[in-house]
Amino acid sequence: MNKVLIxxxxxxxxxxxxxxxxxxxxxxxxxxxxxxxKDEVEKLPPGAVIVADxxxxxxxxxxxINWQKAEGFTFPVIAIVNNLNGPDLLEVMKxxxxxxxxxxxxxxKQLAETVVKYVKPKNVIIRLDDVLIQRPSDxxxxxxxxxxxxxxxxxxxxxxxxxxxxxxQIARAIYQQSSRTDKPLRVIEAGGAALVSKHDxxxxxxxxxxxxxxxxxxxxxxxxxxKNIHLLDFDRQSVLLHILSEDHPDVRVLCTAEPExxxxxxxxxxxSTLYYLLCQVDITVLPLRNTRExxxxxxxxxxxxxxxxxxxxxxxxxxxxxxxxxxxNWPGNIRELKNVIEVAACCVDGNxxxxxxxxxxxxxxxTKDSLRLRNPKTEKQRIVEAIEQANGNITQAAxxxxxxxxxxxxxxxxSKAERNEINNSxxxxxxxxLHFVHETxxxxxxxxxxxxxx
Numbered sequence: 001m002n003k004v005l006i007x008x009x010x011x012x013x014x015x016x017x018x019x020x021x022x023x024x025x026x027x028x029x030x031x032x033x034x035x036x037x038k039d040e041v042e043k044l045p046p047g048a049v050i051v052a053d054x055x056x057x058x059x060x061x062x063x064x065i066n067w068q069k070a071e072g073f074t075f076p077v078i079a080i081v082n083n084l085n086g087p088d089l090l091e092v093m094k095x096x097x098x099x100x101x102x103x104x105x106x107x108x109k110q111l112a113e114t115v116v117k118y119v120k121p122k123n124v125i126i127r128l129d130d131v132l133i134q135r136p137s138d139x140x141x142x143x144x145x146x147x148x149x150x151x152x153x154x155x156x157x158x159x160x161x162x163x164x165x166x167x168x169q170i171a172r173a174i175y176q177q178s179s180r181t182d183k184p185l186r187v188i189e190a191g192g193a194a195l196v197s198k199h200d201x202x203x204x205x206x207x208x209x210x211x212x213x214x215x216x217x218x219x220x221x222x223x224x225x226x227k228n229i230h231l232l233d234f235d236r237q238s239v240l241l242h243i244l245s246e247d248h249p250d251v252r253v254l255c256t257a258e259p260e261x262x263x264x265x266x267x268x269x270x271x272s273t274l275y276y277l278l279c280q281v282d283i284t285v286l287p288l289r290n291t292r293e294x295x296x297x298x299x300x301x302x303x304x305x306x307x308x309x310x311x312x313x314x315x316x317x318x319x320x321x322x323x324x325x326x327x328x329n330w331p332g333n334i335r336e337l338k339n340v341i342e343v344a345a346c347c348v349d350g351n352x353x354x355x356x357x358x359x360x361x362x363x364x365x366x367t368k369d370s371l372r373l374r375n376p377k378t379e380k381q382r383i384v385e386a387i388e389q390a391n392g393n394i395t396q397a398a399x400x401x402x403x404x405x406x407x408x409x410x411x412x413x414x415s416k417a418e419r420n421e422i423n424n425s426x427x428x429x430x431x432x433x434l435h436f437v438h439e440t441x442x443x444x445x446x447x448x449x450x451x452x453x454x
Contacts, residue, residue, distance in 0.1 A: 007036075017051060081104065143283060238271070
């Protein structure tokens with residue numbers, strides 16, 4: 001039976017929600033305050049869900065979310081809101097906050113159907129350490145070399161890559177190989193950095209300054225990891241810039257960001273001076289679709305972890321499953337692959353996973369950097385890449401390109417015709433050139449060279 005932690009100041013609503021969840025087969029735990037909620041979170045088993053009031057008397061759902069992240073918990077939080085159009089809703093959802101919301105007036109209708117979307121069976125969850133998953137690609141080998149090279153030094157590091165590629169694990173690997181491991185590692189989620197830590201009104205500084213400065217004080221001599229630095233708003237950027245450039249804290253700063261950060265520098269929505277302070281060294285992490293040789297080894301790693309946690313033998317991927325994994329573009333990257341593997345490992349009765357067992361969901365987001373044809377100048381190369389990726393299967397290649405089988409056949413034939421035309425032109429040119437050389441040699445033989453007289 002999955003547990004659901006209810007955090008709400010209203011006793012009557014706590015009773016209502018607990019009753020609804022019991023009827024739906026869940027085991028509810030109801031608390032009134034944030035401190036009680038934190039105590040209960042530490043006891044929650046894998047697969048649990050948290051339902052929290054967006055505005056508690058002593059805190060908020062957002063603070064609970066940020067506290068979870070700082071402590072390493074990953075339980076999904078569903079926020080209870082009074083309406084769906086206020087600023088509080090935007091605040092609780094942004095920056096990787098609440099996974100969903102439920103209107104208080106519609107608890108009877110919405111609570112159970114919302115909770116069911118996020119709870120997972122206890123035996124499905126793959127619990128991962130903060131270590132890097134070993135991968136065979138050259139790109140990953142280069143990242144390992146970068147970590148080993150820069151870890152011993154105190155340079156600030158910016159790790160850029162798409163969501164779900166293990167950027168935080170790279171940052172933690174740098175910390176673990178650094179000379180600062182005897183001092184704390186503090187983790188900040190940039191989307192909520194001003195909402196946590198402590199505020200000292202007597203300092204004369206702004207609340208945002210005091211809260212962010214509090215992190216640096218707590219991490220003196222150690223390391224701060226700022227996750228999703230691109231979510232830091234302009235005011236907080238100014239505070240962080242001031243702390244780093246004026247206060248000079250004895251703290252190494254590691255940051256993660258998505259690729260849009262570079263665009264934010266160009267359009268001046270992110271301070272370039274702060275960027276260069278944070279990016280003394282940078283590590284770029286390519287998305288999973290660009291390192292497809294890693295897919296199978298990562299999938300097998302997750303299968304091994306799942307088998308260990310369930311006390312079962314390791315399940316294997318058959319040829320069809322391997323092919324399906326390789327054909328998918330993984331917009332959610334390693335995080336999405338993990339979800340697919342853990343569900344398949346749970347639902348398959350035997351020891352073999354086939355393509356039909358993989359819950360791969362296709363969405364429009366996949367096409368952002370896919371093989372779809374956009375530019376006639378690169379069309380031929382994309383067709384070649386798609387055919388190689390599909391192991392010569394033209395129908396699958398057409399799907400990767402976002403075109404029909406007839407269209408790709410036409411483009412291949414057109415390409416062959418163009419190539420033949422070029423070859424014919426070259427043949428004609430070479431024939432004419434050889435004929436010209438032949439005629440020139442014959443003419444030279446007929447030339448009478450008169451002796452030179454003085």
